[in-house]
Amino acid sequence: MGNASSSQQAAQSETLSFFTQEELNKVKSEFETGGVENVQPLLEKKVKELDNTELNIAVTGDSGAGKSSFINAMRGLSKRDEGAAAVGTTETTMEPTGYPHPTLRYVRYWDLPGVGTTRFTAGSYLKEMQFKKYDFFIIVSAGRFRENDANLATEIKRLGKEFYFVRSKIDADLYSMKLEGGEFDEDAEMGKIRSDCVSKLGKAGIPDPNVFLISSFKKNMYDFPQFMEALADGLPSIKESVFILALPNTSVQIIWKKREVLEKRIWMLAIISAGVGAIPVPGLSAACNMEILIGAIIDFRKCLCLDDAALRILAERTGKSVEDLKAAAQSFLLGEITAPVIVRMGLGAVGVTVSAVESALYLIPVIGSLFGAGSSFLMTYSILSDALQLLVECAEKVLAVAKGAE
Known part of the structure; x- marks a missing residue:
């Protein structure tokens, strides 16, 4: 009982x-x-508020890290679909670009220009991107951990915002390791990569960071499922509920x-x-x-x-x-x-x-x-x-x- x-x-x-x-x-x-008749308009207002709650998610990181592919994956789209973020081998995003969710129009992913481009140096990037307007951040990184990754994480923390660190293209990294020959343990190699990211973020003053190893093209593998389940943590209740509904x-x-x-x-x-x-x-x-x-x-x-x-x-x-x-x-x-x-x-x-x-x-x-x-x-x-x-x-x-x- x-x-x-x-x-x-x-x-x-x-x-x-x-x-x-x-x-x-x-x-x-x-x-x-x-009675109920008086309560009705109050609840209608609340339902409308829930439906119209804005959620702005910033996706940032170095140029070429796979931010656009990641945004498409989060919206359940491929690069061929209408409204998909442009994907290319060169920097395709020159200013913050918002991509609405296919069905929840008040949920928007913002593809921020790569921090490592000549147009945006690390010093000017944080100010020009207007970081304060976003509800939380996802830092996308590919390859080795870079100084820009640490700078972004530190600034986001200073603003009191939540962030998640995503190491993208993990499938390509693991494939390259296999080609090198010798003994290969996928779980062990992923553990090393994850520990390296956690260690370097820790040295930058970010204790116990959220680090996920993913492939934007294999959403049922690696850390993608765990990443999806962890994303809503730290959001206010209404925004958390809106974000959960926006997940694929x-x-x-x-x-x-x-x-x-x-x-x-x-x-x-x-x-x-x-x-x-x-x-x-x-x-x-x-x-x-x-x-x-x-x-x-x-x-x-x-x-x-x-x-x-x-x-x-x-x-x-x-x-x-x-x-x-x-x-x-x-x-x-x-x-x-x-x-x-x-x-x-x-x-x-x-x-x-x-x-x-x-x-x-x-x-x-x-x-x-x-x-x-x-x-x-x-x-x-x-x-x-x-x-x-x-x-x-x-x-x-x-x-x-x-x-x-x-």
Whole structure:
């Protein structure tokens, strides 16, 4: 019983993290004086804020380190895709260039010019790049650790910003070592490279730095999966949730993290549905707002990389067709989301138990009980929870197919 209580408290704490104390007090006051109808606009504002939260990620490092390829990998694109960062053997970035996420337009990766170019010396670089405007930094380095890498890390630390150090092109480094002949232990060689980076960053005054060895073309290998899971650490709660949703689906763990973020939004949408002039759903014993349900499920698909645009990019990369990927997912939720589709889901949600009601209501901060709003809240909550779980399962199946093809 104690473990269940601790789990509920943790879930409630995570849900509350979307709100400031002032916002929570406002929600409580409005609910006590006007009920759900007064709370609805406050939650609509919060959902809009979550959707429009800006996140600016700076990708910096020496010229030729592979920054553009890295940005494309983080956005799930190849250099041939529309909107991809230009990739070349010479310096292709001459000024900070922002690349928006394919579906989350307020998330932007900034490709900064190489610090080692003649146009930008180490002394002028830090000032001209306006470092303060970025939420966190990724230093991309290739080959041996350089003085510029240490200078960048030191300045970022001075600004009080989080940074991650990425040693790129590790696949090429390891391949070259193999060609030299003799005994070769990949894990041991990676350990030496990682230790060298950590040691030299330590000498520059950066204790316990985050160092990852990756290939932008092999996102399921080396340190790339661990890198993806570590990236959100250190961000404020709302920005952390936005960044998690912007990550490509490189592992089951990333998909699960996305589910956790989206679960926190469901109760807000359910209350909004309960407070709106709800549209009756034929064949159901409750009223739901169809626009909210359809919009939420389409949004879930985008965040889980299951929309047609994301599937087309994945199909190109893996040599599979979009139809093959959808067939592997085996879900009607990857087709057009219409009122009959919602009805189909709602019919399966009618038999919700009282314990499920209590579990859902427990996660609602301050308000306490919404039994007065009743059926509309519960039906929306149940339908969206079921839809999210089905889409998570779809994402896992598509990932398995992609890994098999790669």
